[in-house]
Amino acid sequence: MKKTLFKNTKVGVSKFLVDVLIEGGLISAIGPALSVSNEVEVIDSVGKVMLPLFVDGHAHIDKTLWGMPWHENDVPAELSEIIKNERNFRANNEFDSFQQSSEILKTYLMKGTGHVRTHIDVDTEIGVKHVEGVLETKRKYKDYMGIETVCFPQSGLLVRKGTIDVMSQAMAIGCDFVGGIDPSSFDRNPVKHLDTIFNLADKSGAGIDLHLHEPGDLGAFSVELLIERTKALSMQGKVTLSHGFCLGEIAPSYQAKLAKALGELDISVATTAPANRNVPPFGLLREHGVTISAGNDGIRDTWSPYGNGDMLQRAMFLGLKYRWRKDTELESALYSITEGGANMMQLNAYGIEVGSEASFVVIEAQNFADAMMLQPLSRDVYISGKRVASNGKLEVDL
Amino acid sequence: MKKTLFKNTKVGVSKFLVDVLIEGGLISAIGPALSVSNEVEVIDSVGKVMLPLFVDGHAHIDKTLWGMPWHENDVPAELSEIIKNERNFRANNEFDSFQQSSEILKTYLMKGTGHVRTHIDVDTEIGVKHVEGVLETKRKYKDYMGIETVCFPQSGLLVRKGTIDVMSQAMAIGCDFVGGIDPSSFDRNPVKHLDTIFNLADKSGAGIDLHLHEPGDLGAFSVELLIERTKALSMQGKVTLSHGFCLGEIAPSYQAKLAKALGELDISVATTAPANRNVPPFGLLREHGVTISAGNDGIRDTWSPYGNGDMLQRAMFLGLKYRWRKDTELESALYSITEGGANMMQLNAYGIEVGSEASFVVIEAQNFADAMMLQPLSRDVYISGKRVASNGKLEVDL
Numbered sequence: 001m002k003k004t005l006f007k008n009t010k011v012g013v014s015k016f017l018v019d020v021l022i023e024g025g026l027i028s029a030i031g032p033a034l035s036v037s038n039e040v041e042v043i044d045s046v047g048k049v050m051l052p053l054f055v056d057g058h059a060h061i062d063k064t065l066w067g068m069p070w071h072e073n074d075v076p077a078e079l080s081e082i083i084k085n086e087r088n089f090r091a092n093n094e095f096d097s098f099q100q101s102s103e104i105l106k107t108y109l110m111k112g113t114g115h116v117r118t119h120i121d122v123d124t125e126i127g128v129k130h131v132e133g134v135l136e137t138k139r140k141y142k143d144y145m146g147i148e149t150v151c152f153p154q155s156g157l158l159v160r161k162g163t164i165d166v167m168s169q170a171m172a173i174g175c176d177f178v179g180g181i182d183p184s185s186f187d188r189n190p191v192k193h194l195d196t197i198f199n200l201a202d203k204s205g206a207g208i209d210l211h212l213h214e215p216g217d218l219g220a221f222s223v224e225l226l227i228e229r230t231k232a233l234s235m236q237g238k239v240t241l242s243h244g245f246c247l248g249e250i251a252p253s254y255q256a257k258l259a260k261a262l263g264e265l266d267i268s269v270a271t272t273a274p275a276n277r278n279v280p281p282f283g284l285l286r287e288h289g290v291t292i293s294a295g296n297d298g299i300r301d302t303w304s305p306y307g308n309g310d311m312l313q314r315a316m317f318l319g320l321k322y323r324w325r326k327d328t329e330l331e332s333a334l335y336s337i338t339e340g341g342a343n344m345m346q347l348n349a350y351g352i353e354v355g356s357e358a359s360f361v362v363i364e365a366q367n368f369a370d371a372m373m374l375q376p377l378s379r380d381v382y383i384s385g386k387r388v389a390s391n392g393k394l395e396v397d398l
Numbered sequence: 399m400k401k402t403l404f405k406n407t408k409v410g411v412s413k414f415l416v417d418v419l420i421e422g423g424l425i426s427a428i429g430p431a432l433s434v435s436n437e438v439e440v441i442d443s444v445g446k447v448m449l450p451l452f453v454d455g456h457a458h459i460d461k462t463l464w465g466m467p468w469h470e471n472d473v474p475a476e477l478s479e480i481i482k483n484e485r486n487f488r489a490n491n492e493f494d495s496f497q498q499s500s501e502i503l504k505t506y507l508m509k510g511t512g513h514v515r516t517h518i519d520v521d522t523e524i525g526v527k528h529v530e531g532v533l534e535t536k537r538k539y540k541d542y543m544g545i546e547t548v549c550f551p552q553s554g555l556l557v558r559k560g561t562i563d564v565m566s567q568a569m570a571i572g573c574d575f576v577g578g579i580d581p582s583s584f585d586r587n588p589v590k591h592l593d594t595i596f597n598l599a600d601k602s603g604a605g606i607d608l609h610l611h612e613p614g615d616l617g618a619f620s621v622e623l624l625i626e627r628t629k630a631l632s633m634q635g636k637v638t639l640s641h642g643f644c645l646g647e648i649a650p651s652y653q654a655k656l657a658k659a660l661g662e663l664d665i666s667v668a669t670t671a672p673a674n675r676n677v678p679p680f681g682l683l684r685e686h687g688v689t690i691s692a693g694n695d696g697i698r699d700t701w702s703p704y705g706n707g708d709m710l711q712r713a714m715f716l717g718l719k720y721r722w723r724k725d726t727e728l729e730s731a732l733y734s735i736t737e738g739g740a741n742m743m744q745l746n747a748y749g750i751e752v753g754s755e756a757s758f759v760v761i762e763a764q765n766f767a768d769a770m771m772l773q774p775l776s777r778d779v780y781i782s783g784k785r786v787a788s789n790g791k792l793e794v795d796l
Contacts, residue, residue, distance in 0.1 A: 070764045073724050275673035275718040304723050305771055306714070316704070320673040320715075325702050326471050366468045373703055 003028075004385065005036050006362065009045035011352050012052075013331045013368050020050060022358040025384035030354055045362060049371055051334070052351050053114030053359045053383070054311035055341025058242050058270040058295025061101040061137075061147075062120040062130040066300050066309070068100075073305060079186060079213070083155055086302045087125055097133025104299060105137060105145050106398055107309040110389045112361035112381050114145060115345055117270075117295070119152035119179050119209065119242075122170045124162040131170045141398060144383055148345055150209045152179035157196060158187050164196060171204040177240075180210040183222050194225045198233060207238035209270070212246065213277075219246025220254060227261045237266040240344060242295075244269055247285075248278030255281055263288030268344040271336075272297040272314070273321040282322050282332060293341035294318055294333075311337040312363075312375040319372065330369045358385035401426075402783065403434050404760065407443035409750050410450075411729045411766050418448060420756040423782035428752055443760060447769055449732065450749050451512030451757045451781070452709035453739025456640050456668040456693025459499040459535070459545075460518040460528040464698050464707070466498075471703060477584060477611070481553055484700045485523055495531025502697060503535060503543050504796055505707040508787045510759035510779050512543060513743055515668075515693070517550035517577050517607065517640075520568045522560040529568045539796060542781055546743055548607045550577035555594060556585050562594060569602040575638075576602075579609040581620050592623045596631060605636035607668070610644065611675075617644025618652060625659045635664040638742060640693075642667055645683075646676030653679055661686030666742040669734075670695040670712070671719040680720050680730060691739035692716055692731075709735040710761075710773040717770065728767045756783035 001024050008017040011030070019034040020027060036042075063086070065071050075085045089095075101118070108116065120130050131151060138147040151170035153163050157180065171178065178201040183193035201208050210226060212219055223241060230239045241262070247255060247269075259281070262269065268291035269280050285292060294314050299307030315333040324330050342350040349357045364378035365371035377392035388396045399422050406415040409428070417432040418425060434440075461484070463469050473483045487493075499516070506514065518528045529549060536545040549568035551561050555578065569576065576599040581591035599606050608624060610617055621639065628637045639660070645653060645667075657679070660667065666689035667678050683690060692712050697705030713731040722728050740748040747755045762776035763769035775790035786794045 070768055074726070075724065077721060077723070273673070275671070275715070276721045300771070305725075305728070305767055306718060306723075308772055317673070317718075320704060323475060323674045325475070325704075326473065327703075328472070330703070369703055370468060373698070374706055 003036070003040040005034065005040050005042045006045045006050060007042050009048050009050045009362065010367055011050045013327075013334055015367065017046070020352065022385045025358055025386070027352065027354055027356050027358050030352070047364060047366075048362050049365050049368055050352060051112070051361050051363065051368065051371070052338045052342070053361060053381075054112050054337045055293065055345065055347075056108065056113050056116040056296050056311055057293025057341040057344055058272060058297055059116050059118040060298045060301065061104050061116065061118045062097040062134045063301045064100050064104045064299045065302070066100065066107065067103040071302060071305070073302070075302070082303055087123070087155065089302045090126060097130040098136045101134045101137040102141070102398070104309055105141055106394055109144055109381060109398075110392060110394050111310045111312070111377075112379055113309070113311050114359055114383060115341060115347060116145065117148040117150065117177075117209070117341075117345060119150045119211065120170070120175070121154040122151050122163070122166045123153065123155040124160055124166060127166055128170045128173060131173060131175060135174050144388060144396070144398065146345070146347065148177065149175045150177040150179040151175040152211070153181060156187050157181070157193055158189055164200070167200055171200060171206060175206070177201075177207045177209045178204075180208070182212060182214050183225070184218055185214045190222055190225055194222070194229055198229045201235070202233060207235065207240070209240040209242055211242050212244050214246055216246055216249040219244070220250050220258065223247070223258055227258070227265060227267065230265045230267055237346070239265070239267045240270055241267055242270040243272065244280045245277045247280040255284060259284050259288040259290060262290045266291070268293060270295050270344070271318070273318040275317070275321060279321055286332070291340055291343045292336055293344045294336035310375055312372055315372045316375070327369055330372060333372055334368050359383050401434070401438040403432065403438050403440045404443045404448060405440050407446050407448045407760065408765055409448045411725075411732055413765065415444070418750065420783045423756055423784070425750065425752055425754050425756050428750070445762060445764075447761050447763050447766055448750060449510070449759050449761065449766065449769070450736045450740070451759060451779075452510050452735045453691065453743065453745075454506065454511050454514040454694050454709055455691025455739040455742055456670060456695055457514050457516040458696045458699065459502050459514065459516045460495040460532045461699045462498050462502045462697045463700070464498065464505065465501040469700060469703075471700065473700070480701055485521070485553065487700050488524060495528040496534045497531075499532045499535040500539070500796070502707055503539055504792055507542055507779060507796075508790060508792050509708045509710070509775075510777055511707070511709050512757055512781060513739065513745060514543065515546040515548065515575075515607070515739075515743060517548045517609070518568070518573070519552040520549050520561070520564045521551065521553040522558055522564060525564055526568045526571060529571060529573060533572050542786060542794070542796065544743070544745070546575065547573045548575040548577040549573040550609070551579060554585050555579070555591055556587055562598070565598055569598060569604060573604070575599075575605045575607045577607055577609065580612050581623070582616055583612045588620055588623055592620070592627055596627045599633070600631060605633070605638070607638040607640055609640050610642050612644055614644055614647040617642070618648050618656065621645070621656055625656070625663060625665065628663045628665055635744070637663070637665045638668055639665055640668040641670070642678045643675045645678035653682060657682050657686040657688060660688045664689070666691060668693050668742070669716070671716040673715070673719060677719055684730070689738055689741045690734055691742045692734035708773055710770055713770045714773070725767055728770060731770055732766050757781045
């Protein structure tokens with residue numbers, strides 16, 4: 001069996017050089033100056049940092065325009081207008097969710113992301129077309145990318161009659177999670193919205209991932225409803241709150257109360273750390289044991305032209321938003337793009353540990369912090385011991 | 399005289415392809431399908447965007463650790479602690495401001511920045527050592543980088559006895575601007591602080607550039623004092639307010655009042671668009687004719703590990719913070735890293751116009767927005783018609 005030794009690499013946030021031995025697609029040993037036989041291929045890894053494959057905990061790969069000609073954006077900054085504009089775009093343009101999700105997947109992989117949870121639009125116009133497209137991508141590239149799918153009522157669940165049926169259909173054909181969106185401000189009936197998505201989840205034994213952009217106390221009320229239903233239905237570990245800007249806007253004692261409940265019920269939080277919104281209180285949530293995952297959100301779509309598919313850039317955005325500057329604080333950024341997402345997605349054999357899959361990114365950088373700041377493309381990506389990308393180029397035929 | 403034609407490039411935010419002719423270091427013609435003689439060197443510029451040299455309107459090139467071994471940061475998030483830590487670092491480490499400012503200057507140039515206003519620490523421990531270092535860099539690289547220098551009382555002006563003398567000395571040896579910092583919250587006497595820096599400026603016929611991190615109404619009071627003195631001393635066009643977070647935190651009617659006064663007195667605003675602070679109201683300020691410049695602020699120093707010296711990344715930070723998503727909104731990002739700074743620095747022959755210096759960046763991108771989102775290193779940098787950098791490498795021996 002082929003053995004490979006990564007000699008003198010830094011692992012994660014560690015300052016020390018170690019050797020990492022790979023056998024049969026797994027990590028078989030980690031330690032300083034491992035002694036190995038002559039047959040082992042040795043890769044000099046001085047000046048490199050080895051990180052677990054990145055995890056994008058909140059994405060919309062079904063709707064990216066990545067690789068398409070530039071899309072001129074002229075939409076007012078209002079949720080309903082943006083959503084209407086997107087539906088119009090789809091009605092008037094050829095758009096293939098399989099093609100587009102495959103396209104961004106290649107960029108993800110090239111930059112070191114190997115797992116993604118993606119929210120897929122379903123509505124009464126496109127039906128489950130986007131779900132089918134992403135499920136095709138998921139099947140086709142299963143050896144390279146772990147994809148969790150959320151059926152997402154982007155155009156509203158209750159306010160758009162017929163959407164619940166489409167959601168059921170999406171779950172029936174293979175979605176992993178039931179999504180939701182702003183139960184009060186957008187869908188106009190918080191209790192019915194939450195009851196509906198929990199009912200859909202209950203029927204299919206699936207989890208929940210709720211988009212919540214609602215501000216302050218209005219948003220916090222939705223969080224309370226989410227917490228109550230998670231508890232009542234014993235859905236510990238199966239529910240995620242996405243965005244949750246409101247958690248950064250309510251009174252400290254209320255923050256603490258909700259953080260405690262989220263921790264107790266193992267409700268994870270996914271954040272994109274937007275510069276222009278408040279963000280969930282990271283430290284407080286972690287103190288209460290809440291799992292936090294970072295996500296790229298939309299990348300270059302009709303919503304927004306931002307994003308490049310690099311979770312190291314997202315780590316930088318988290319660091320800037322949370323004002324992490326100490327080296328020890330920057331560890332939270334690494335956590336958010338790796339372990340946090342892996343915990344949320346309940347991945348097995350994840351991480352750079354003996355016995356884990358040999359799936360990692362080896363980056364030219366002084367340490368993790370340096371990599372996070374400069375996001376160099378000089379990185380090698382390995383899946384189960386096989387190098388699949390190097391220096392910004394894929395090395396497998398996808 | 400050598401002539402060069404950039405054939406079929408996009409210029410600035412324009413969607414149309416034009417030709418740009420360069421003669422004797424100047425732009426001599428711009429237009430669609432220019433006809434030229436055979437002796438002209440033609441550079442195919444399809445798929446490229448030509449932008450004016452970038453301007454960094456707020457920097458600290460005297461204190462960057464760029465190119466040095468990783469600096470482990472363990473400083474609490476408190477201004478006085480950070481400043482004390484920085485002085486300790488200097489007391490205990492070899493640090494050469496000439497060397498360091500030269501180092502980051504090369505990265506600036508390689509990425510397309512050709513003008514910078516930099517705030518240089520002066521205090522009773524280092525005296526004017528950093529000023530001397532940066533002035534040496536300014537002299538040595540004058541053909542490649544325009545540097546405006548601000549003597550900056552980082553450790554306090556009044557609270558640190560003896561600093562005023564060092565400031566006078568800094569102005570005497572060649573600083574262009576008098577700096578200041580948080581007159582109330584940090585220096586403890588707003589009126590005396592402002593009076594002192596205006597007095598220093600008046601004596602040397604220099605301008606003012608005030609660091610203002612003070613929040614809300616406290617900061618706004620400092621802005622009022624700045625406005626009053628600018629008017630009283632007829633210093634229109636010679637004063638800059640840096641950061642000015644407070645302008646994003648006060649009541650709308652108060653914002654409007656201050657914006658009007660800033661516009662009337664031609665007091666410019668420099669912003670770094672931090673993700674974790676409020677920012678000046680961009681649109682309102684521009685409506686009142688206020689010049690706004692974007693700056694990188696510190697890059698990889700004892701304050702913060704962030705930054706890579708690329709003004710296109712800064713443009714992205716502005717866009718994310720101000721939630722600019724429409725193509726027309728993104729024009730403000732280009733303005734902020736080019737024309738805004740050029741106006742603030744009162745640069746002549748700037749911009750891509752007939753008669754201007756042929757100093758620009760030619761970037762591989764679909765358009766400016768694409769360049770701002772992806773910040774490709776595939777860019778050629780020209781100074782007065784001479785290519786000085788290409789694809790991330792300097793082509794002149796600095």
